[in-house]
Amino acid sequence: MAASIVRYRFSKTICCKKHLFTKFSVRSASKYSKTIDKVEEPYEDIRDVSRLPERLKVKLKKNTVNAMPTPDYVPNYLTNNSRGIKRFKRKTFAKYGQKYDINPATLWPTEEELEKEKLRNVYFDPPLEESMEKLRLxxxxxENNIRKRQEEIEKNMGKMKDWIKAYEDRKKNAVLTEQRDDERRKKMIDKLHDHFGYQIHLHSTKAREYLKELTEKEKKEKKLQHKQDKRDKAQLQQGMSQSEE
Incomplete structure (x- = not known):
């Protein structure tokens, strides 16, 4: 029994000492951190080599005491921009409210800005009657476009039979031309076989040279035949004129 009492008291004293030590350590650490912050404040600008713009630095410090800018603070990129400064202060006041120690009356738009806003509303937000008229037009x-399209479709449907017939004719002509090409190819192959005495490919060099000579020969023959026909026709006309005399 006595041993248990001693053990209990001993553990209680240890717990109390631990609690006191932790309280002391927290207190001392907070004091130490405050002193460090006070000492290090002048060296922040020297230590900062990030080259970030000032507005981003303020955003990075949003969890610190210096997150809310002072009323006199103006970002570097808005130094010569009065409208931008006013807009920045409005945003800051909207974000922090009364904590941002500034007179809200100074943030109110001027008469010139209100006039511009009215003109913008007239231009971009026309009256209801005008909007309804535009919608009606x-x-x-x-509806007119749909009607014209339907009329065009009906007109084209009337021509459908002629178009189908023309398509069928084109199809037949294509088949006929293909058949003529096949027959011409077969004739050329037969001519090559008769000339060389063995099967030869149409696109070979020998075949091309022979076919070229053959086409030139055929052209000469056609030209001579045409001249002969003209001569015969002239003689016939001359004979008919003599018989009439």
């Missing part, structure tokens, strides 16, 4: 235009 757009609907009428759409």
């Amino acid at each position: 757009s609907k009428e235009e759409e």
